[in-house]
Amino acid sequence: MARFEILDGWTAQAYKFALDPTPSQVRAFRSHAGGARKAHNTMLAAVKAVMNQRQAERTYGIADDELTPALGWSLAGLRKQWNVRKHEVAPWWDENSKEAYNSGLDALARGLDAWSKSRKGKRAGKTIGFPRFKTAKSRRSVRFTTGTIRVETDRHHVTLPRLGRIKTFESTRKLARRIEAGTARILSATVSEDSAGRWHVAFQVLVHRAVEVPGHIGAGEPVVGVDVGVKADALIVVAAPDGRELDRVPAPKSLTAAQARLRALQRRAARQRGPYDVATETKQKPSKRWIKQQRRIGRTHAHAAAVRRDVLHKATTELAQRHQVIAVETLNASGMRSAGGARKKGLNLALADAALAQIRRMLSYKTRWYGSVLVEADRSFPSSKTCSGCGRRKPNLTLADRTYVCEHCGLTIDRDRNAAINLARLGDTHRTGDTGTGTGSSPAATDSGGDGRGATQESATTRVVNAAGDEASTRHDNIVGQTGTVSSEGEAA
Ligand SMILES: [Zn+2]
Incomplete structure (x- = not known):
């Protein structure tokens, strides 16, 4: 998912629920996560191969414009290349939603971008290494950005593309209420497995909030x-x-x-x-x-x-x-x-x-x-x-x-x-x-x-x-929804 513009009054937030899938749904989760891994690793290998090829050609003194063309590192570029290769490397690709492969490619595109920016000193924070291959031990996860993504009105099921209706362990009412009231919009859903083998779904959601009147003035200890x-x-x-x-x-x-x-x-x-x-x-x-x-x-x-x-x-x-x-x-x-x-x-x-x-x-x-x-x-x-x-x-x-x-x-x-x-x-x-x-x-x-x-x-x-980064003068003037940060918690009770 690319960075998106967030309008005034809207803020991005995540709602996470523990899932209670059937065995066949767990198999489908694994298959999708495996698809994501396959796409990620296939294209990472391709990117590496082309990089090595170009490096070797340079040592032979081949001019830059005559080198093997570089592979595009954008999500669109990687997707195009994957679609050419998938019939060969993953003839079973049709068994999973295309979103499975897309999440693997998206992770790779982000990883390559972060590495490239970090190497050129354009990225703050610690140095980012070159993306690595995902192994069977890597965390299984897959993200859906299109198709039917829904929180069911019974508050105990969610529906995802290809995976269908999945039971949740906890009530989804906090999110469901907002969606029904029109103050929340789901951007995407990520299904992932934790280290104990439990599955969760995290919805990335745009939430509308009225700009709050600061409630703390004179209300308590400063x-x-x-x-x-x-x-x-x-x-x-x-x-x-x-x-x-x-x-x-x-x-x-x-x-x-x-x-x-x-x-x-x-x-x-x-x-x-x-x-x-x-x-x-x-x-x-x-x-x-x-x-x-x-x-x-x-x-x-x-x-x-x-x-x-x-x-x-x-x-x-x-x-x-x-x-x-x-x-x-x-x-x-x-x-x-x-x-x-x-x-x-x-x-x-x-x-x-x-x-x-x-x-x-x-x-x-x-x-x-x-x-x-x-x-x-x-x-x-x-x-x-x-x-x-x-x-x-x-x-x-x-x-x-x-x-x-x-x-x-x-x-x-x-x-x-x-x-x-x-x-x-x-x-x-x-x-x-x-x-x-x-x-x-x-x-x-x-x-x-x-x-x-x-x-x-x-x-x-x-x-x-704080949002403005300046507590001295703008503390009370922060407009909700200025940032694109997705927090990983549910919302206020
Ligand atoms: Zn003392």
Whole structure:
């Protein structure tokens, strides 16, 4: 899909749903993803061959205009060449939708373009390598941009070209409602398999939003820090720069219950006859119980994800509406990974990391909608290890330390709250001058000097994110839908 123009009031967004396909649909998914891979690899080999040929010809001193003609790297060029070759290399091509091959070719065209721009220094960010062949282990995925792409009115099925009607594990109502109301238009649908073998569909959607009146003016604390925790009783802790704890969002009971159920289901599935015999290292026919169990696991996964998404949506909408500046960590508890040990702790930490990534994604577009500013602390910013009382650091803090006890000033404080305060102070350095700094009144802040407040490290440790890229003057004037970024979350509840 080429970059598209987005009109004022429209914004691009993605809605992802877990699928519950029949075995024959799974075969069709695999066949389509295989087709995408075949087209990608066939044309990558052709591009490489021509490049090598031209290089060899150059070494013989052949003039540039007499070299073997280069293969076009555009999607249209690659498609044309593929259509010439497909009868030979993939005589079964007719079994899949042409969109399958198109998604492989599109990925290749993008890869070649990124590599070429990166090599010429026209592309920001890290260096992009030459596209590689996709292997059987590459993630299976296929994208549909034309044909019948539909969310069914029963809220539990989607329809895709060639693949037909597919059941979903979760309700599609959030997207379906918008489509029925005429405030959403589907651009494309991508079906992909995750590392656990579950299939999902992600709809790229244009969503119409009325330009929001900033809801946060005078509504809440201007600057807050947000810590994403590992404990069930504190999924999110919100604090002000002056040290007050403003909010503490626990994980809902249904989420912890779903996670416990998931662990139990997976333990049971491990004892059943699966598709792979560990003893003889061969494939086998899985038992009916195992297949049934997998469906239960898929449903529970989808349920847990939906519950978590709802909680995070509610919390992030409130944050973006109520506060002008919101500071979050980039990576949770970086450098503390090895401190854990128990498997459950590892799982909790992984979930906290996933939750943090989700919160950042949601906040990045919601701050745009509501005209607030998101400040992302660099991963080197020691939000947990810095004392919010005196600003000194405790490098040996581990994940097990739920309470921060400072040996310098004697401050004893909840670990998550301490981190949230430090983040809030970092956020405070990104505030406009219109209302003053506002933090001088707190004893903690006045005692701290510059050290613990992050002010001295501002440019090195943060990234300010908003649509205009300038929080000083245009914070409230951002028009929704200026950017073409596709966020990967559902929409606000
Ligand atoms: Zn201290």
